Amino acid sequence: MATTDLSERPAKRLSAPATKRVLPGFGLSLGISLFFISLVLLLPISGLFIRAAGMGWEQFWFVITDPRVVASYKVTVLAALAASLFNCVFGLLMAWVLVRYEFPGKRLLDAIMDLPFALPTAVAGITLATLFAESGWYGQYLADLGIEVAFTPLGIVVAMAFTSVPFVVRTVQPVLEELAPEDEEAAMSLGASDMTVFRKILFPTLWPAVVTGGALSFARSLGEYGAVIFIAGNSPYISEVISLMIFVRLEEYDFPAASAIAAVVMTVSLLLLLAINVWQGRYLKRLHGG
Amino acid sequence: MSIEIQGINKFFDKFQALHDINLTIPDGQLTALLGPSGSGKTTLLRIIAGLETPEEGRIRFSGRDVTDLHVRDRSVGFVFQHYALFRHMTVAENVAFGLNVLPRKERPGKPEIRKRVKDLLEMVQLEHLADRYPAQLSGGQKQRIALARAMAMRPEILLLDEPFGALDAKVRKDLRRWLRSLHDELHFTSVFVTHDQEEALELSDQVVVMSNGRIEQVDTPLELYGRPDSRFVFEFLGQVNVLSGKIRDGVMRQGDAWIRLPEGCENDDAQLYLRPHEVRLTQAASDQAHLPFRIEAINLIGAEVRVELKPDGWECEELWEVGISHTEFNARQPQRGDRCFAVPDVGHLFCEHAAEPRTLEWR
Numbered sequence: 001m002a003t004t005d006l007s008e009r010p011a012k013r014l015s016a017p018a019t020k021r022v023l024p025g026f027g028l029s030l031g032i033s034l035f036f037i038s039l040v041l042l043l044p045i046s047g048l049f050i051r052a053a054g055m056g057w058e059q060f061w062f063v064i065t066d067p068r069v070v071a072s073y074k075v076t077v078l079a080a081l082a083a084s085l086f087n088c089v090f091g092l093l094m095a096w097v098l099v100r101y102e103f104p105g106k107r108l109l110d111a112i113m114d115l116p117f118a119l120p121t122a123v124a125g126i127t128l129a130t131l132f133a134e135s136g137w138y139g140q141y142l143a144d145l146g147i148e149v150a151f152t153p154l155g156i157v158v159a160m161a162f163t164s165v166p167f168v169v170r171t172v173q174p175v176l177e178e179l180a181p182e183d184e185e186a187a188m189s190l191g192a193s194d195m196t197v198f199r200k201i202l203f204p205t206l207w208p209a210v211v212t213g214g215a216l217s218f219a220r221s222l223g224e225y226g227a228v229i230f231i232a233g234n235s236p237y238i239s240e241v242i243s244l245m246i247f248v249r250l251e252e253y254d255f256p257a258a259s260a261i262a263a264v265v266m267t268v269s270l271l272l273l274l275a276i277n278v279w280q281g282r283y284l285k286r287l288h289g290g
Numbered sequence: 291m292s293i294e295i296q297g298i299n300k301f302f303d304k305f306q307a308l309h310d311i312n313l314t315i316p317d318g319q320l321t322a323l324l325g326p327s328g329s330g331k332t333t334l335l336r337i338i339a340g341l342e343t344p345e346e347g348r349i350r351f352s353g354r355d356v357t358d359l360h361v362r363d364r365s366v367g368f369v370f371q372h373y374a375l376f377r378h379m380t381v382a383e384n385v386a387f388g389l390n391v392l393p394r395k396e397r398p399g400k401p402e403i404r405k406r407v408k409d410l411l412e413m414v415q416l417e418h419l420a421d422r423y424p425a426q427l428s429g430g431q432k433q434r435i436a437l438a439r440a441m442a443m444r445p446e447i448l449l450l451d452e453p454f455g456a457l458d459a460k461v462r463k464d465l466r467r468w469l470r471s472l473h474d475e476l477h478f479t480s481v482f483v484t485h486d487q488e489e490a491l492e493l494s495d496q497v498v499v500m501s502n503g504r505i506e507q508v509d510t511p512l513e514l515y516g517r518p519d520s521r522f523v524f525e526f527l528g529q530v531n532v533l534s535g536k537i538r539d540g541v542m543r544q545g546d547a548w549i550r551l552p553e554g555c556e557n558d559d560a561q562l563y564l565r566p567h568e569v570r571l572t573q574a575a576s577d578q579a580h581l582p583f584r585i586e587a588i589n590l591i592g593a594e595v596r597v598e599l600k601p602d603g604w605e606c607e608e609l610w611e612v613g614i615s616h617t618e619f620n621a622r623q624p625q626r627g628d629r630c631f632a633v634p635d636v637g638h639l640f641c642e643h644a645a646e647p648r649t650l651e652w653r
Contacts, residue, residue, distance in 0.1 A: 182374035185341050188361050189368040190388035190443060200391070204378040 045266065051259040063257040064264050068236055069245050075153055076242040080221035083160035088214040090161075091168025092206070098169070099176040113170070116163050121226030128159055129231040151233030156241060159228045160221035167220065168213030175209040208283050215276045219269045291352045291446040291479050292317040293338060298347035300333055300503075307333045308503045311347070315481055315496075320473050322490035323483045325500035326526070331483045332451055334500070338481065339449050340364045351447065367440030367478075371452040373432040375424040381435050382407050382420040388443040410438040413472070430461040437469075441476075450482035454489065466493055487527050491515060499523050517649065521640055524563050524647075531569060531610040531632075533562045533581070537641075546603030549579045549634065552650055558641040562650075566613045568636040571597065571624075578652055581632040583610065585624055595619040602629060 052060060063069070098110055116124065132139045132149040142149055149155045179202070187197045225243040232239045242265055249258035293315040300308040308330045315321045323331040336342040338349060340361035348357045356364055375384050383390075385407045389398060398406070411417040414434040424432060433453060440448060453469070454462040470493055473480055484490050490497050491511040499506040499514070499522075507519045518524040535544035537558050542549045549562065575582070583599035586609055594613035601610070612632060624630065639648045 180372070180374065182370045182372060183376060185361070186368065186370060186374040186439075187376070187387065187391075189339060189341070189366065190391065190439070191362045191365070192387075192391040193362070196391050200387075201376060 048259050048266065049263055051256060052263040055256040055260065059256075060260050063260045068240070069242075069261060071237040072240045072242045072245045075156065075239060076222060079153055079156040079241070080160055080218050080224075082157045083164065083221050084214045084218040086157070086161050087165045087168045087217045088210050091165050091213055091217075092172055092210055094165070094169045095172035095176055099173060114166055117166050121163055121224065122230065124163060125159060125227040125230030128155070128162060128227065132158065132231065150231055151235075151239065153232075153239050155231040155233065156228050156239060159231050160224050163224055163227045164217035164220045167216040168210065171213035171216070172206060172209045175206060179205060208280050212276055212280060215272055219272055222265060222269055293447065293479065293481070294348075294350040294353070295334075295338070296348045296350070298334070298337060298344045298349075300330075300337065300342065300344045306503060308337075308344070311505060313498060313505060313508065315479065317352070317479055318477045319479065319495040320470070320493060321479075321481045321496045321498060322494035323481060323498050323500060324485070324487065324490040324526075325506075326485060328502075329500040330503040331485075331498075331500050335449050335451055335481060335483050338447075339366050339368050341368070365443060365445050365447075367443065367445035367448040369433070369436050369440050369448070369450040369453050371455050373424075373429075373436040375432055375436060375439075377424050380421050380423055381416070381427070382411070384424070384435060385410050385439045385442055387439060406442065410442055413441070414438045428461075429457050430465060433457065433465060434468075437472075446478055448478050448480040450480065452483050452485070454486075455484070462489075469493065491527070499526065501526070518638070519647070521561070521563070524638065529566050529611050531564045531566065531612075532606055532608070533564075534606070535560065535562075544604050545601075547581050547601065549581070549637075550577075551639070552652070555639065555648075556641065556643070558643050560639055560641045562634075563638040563640065563647075564634050564636070566596070566611045568634060569610075569612050570633045570635065571612055571614055572631050572633050575631045576633050579631075579633050581634075583630055583632060585626050585628045585630060588619075588624070588626065590616075590619075597624065599630070599632070 055063070094113065098106065098113070129150055130136050132142070132155060134140065134143050134148075134150070136150070139150060147154070149158055183201050183205075184197050187201045192200065223243055224241070225247070228241050229244055232241060232244070234240055234244060242261065246258045246261050246265075249255075249261065293313075295311055295313040295315070298308050298311040299306065311330075311334060323334060325331045333342060337344050340356070340359060344357075348355055350356065351364070361368075376387065379387070386403050389403045389406060392398075397403075407420070408417060411420055414437060416431060416434055416438075419427065419431065419435075424435070427435065437453075450469075454465055457465065466489060482493070491514070494511065496508065497511055497514050498508050501522050507514060507523050509517075514523065515527055518527065524530055533542070533544065533547065533549070535542045535547070537543075537551065537555055537560050539557070540551050540553070540555055542551055542555075542560060542562060582602040582604075584602050585597060586600040587598040589596040589598070595616055595618075597612050597614060599610040599612060610632065633652075635652055637650045637652075639650055641648075
């Protein structure tokens with residue numbers, strides 16, 4: 001027995017270092033992270049779902065398919081879609097300008113890009129409502145053209161676009177910075193026109209970032225409340241957003257109904273982010289090998 | 291197609307990257323632009339390609355002025371140091387790119403493009419990788435694909451920016467030979483940038499040595515190595531042994547070291563440059579030279595034994611290096627710390643008051 005023990009020992013020693021981590025504190029740091037994620041994210045979310053589940057399936061379905069609520073889904077989703085599409089284009093342009101050109105005030109413009117995140121959304125909402133009101137700086141000229149922004153669904157789009165544009169800029173910017181100029185030069189030396197270079201070389205590299213930024217912007221817009229309610233007008237069936245509906249139910253002390261609607265919004269946002277992550281993971285794997 | 295470069299000046303802000311470059315690159319030859327980093331060689335290559343615009347000067351391809359022509363209209367093939375393959379396209383799509391972006395009227399049909407791509411991949415011996423993505427290839431494979439892509443448009447001029455710089459030594463050597471044979475087969479005019487002297491001398495028909503934005507010398511590899519025009523070229527191309535001293539009455543002296551020079555050397559401050567193979571090692575000083583050394587190190591790897599020597603009783607900035615054959619080494623068995631003497635056969639004398647170096651022979 002003793003001899004076999006001796007002969008086995010070296011094998012065990014060889015396998016031991018493979019499982020030992022060089023960086024200390026893995027257990028502790030992961031534990032703390034998971035604890036806090038549970039405390040501030042998972043627990044409230046599950047609380048929300050449990051609360052919504054407590055009301056029974058029929059009641060749940062009744063609450064979330066209330067015509068006024070359904071109308072608000074439509075308004076919110078369409079406005080968020082329009083806003084995030086606009087942001088994809090405008091955000092890409094902003095990122096392009098910030099990365100590719102040198103001009104005085106570039107640093108300042110770069111800093112201002114984050115303003116929508118830093119600004120309290122209510123402040124943004126009031127400012128936008130004032131600007132786009134019929135007597136406001138922009139509103140009076142738009143009124144001449146017959147375009148009403150404040151207190152219409154269009155106002156919702158403006159508010160959503162404003163509050164979520166940094167998502168696209170900040171996801172596209174680093175990808176654009178990393179892009180080697182050689183790729184474009186190589187394409188040009190092979191005779192490609194500027195438009196072809198953009199379509200075939202730049203865009204295929206950039207669009208995962210654009211889509212990710214657009215999806216983040218969409219998810220944020222779905223839940224936007226502060227900026228939207230000041231400019232939306234909030235007339236039932238026309239310009240009520242989903243987050244306002246949650247608030248209305250809360251004001252009526254109908255907590256289960258509020259939780260039910262919130263659960264729907266949450267599920268949609270989570271599924272969207274999950275889908276984007278899975279899709280992007282696949283795409284990046286192809287580019288970087290693996 | 292020959293390339294004529296005339297009076298090129300190039301500035302990056304206030305820094306002058308190229309000073310009045312005049313150069314003719316002959317048709318059908320392989321020319322190397324050789325220099326240390328920051329010498330302006332890559333800038334010159336990019337100006338030829340049209341990727342940079344010079345502040346002054348003209349570029350002509352076989353007499354046709356192309357200075358104001360955009361890179362896409364110059365029809366040159368350009369190979370980048372880091373390959374610049376399009377990561378989201380397969381190997382075949384990469385190679386076909388140039389053909390696919392031609393205006394519809396000039397574009398060959400789909401089957402024709404497919405055949406051209408297949409031929410090109412065969413030429414670089416990588417047809418089995420057609421459907422892979424660049425991320426799945428090794429460095430050497432990537433570089434060959436980059437070459438195939440540049441050749442797809444059948445350019446008459448091929449420009450390569452440090453084409454082997456990012457590869458390991460073995461692959462580099464293989465690719466070098468392969469490029470040489472490809473060039474001999476297809477006879478395009480090629481210019482490549484390198485900072486590796488060995489690569490430049492082995493591969494090219496003509497070498498352009500550059501430093502600090504100026505051309506130091508343009509010559510064939512043989513002439514360049516045998517008769518460098520300047521101290522810079524001498525020191526840049528391979529190992530060199532230097533003796534600095536004063537010439538008095540036909541004898542150059544520094545400390546305990548002296549060399550009797552051939553006829554016709556004026557009194558002056560001077561440096562004598564000697565290649566490792568132009569020096570012999572002996573046990574005793576001869577009557578023409580007295581250059582005492584101690585053996586500092588012996589390196590056995592290679593076709594020759596390289597002996598590093600430390601001056602004994604005189605001074606030089608860098609250690610001397612002398613090559614002796616393995617047979618001679620085995621016969622004499624020199625040891626570290628042994629005292630020995632160097633005897634020059636051929637040397638190159640740079641005097642303070644003479645523009646040109648003088649090649650001296652003692653045999």
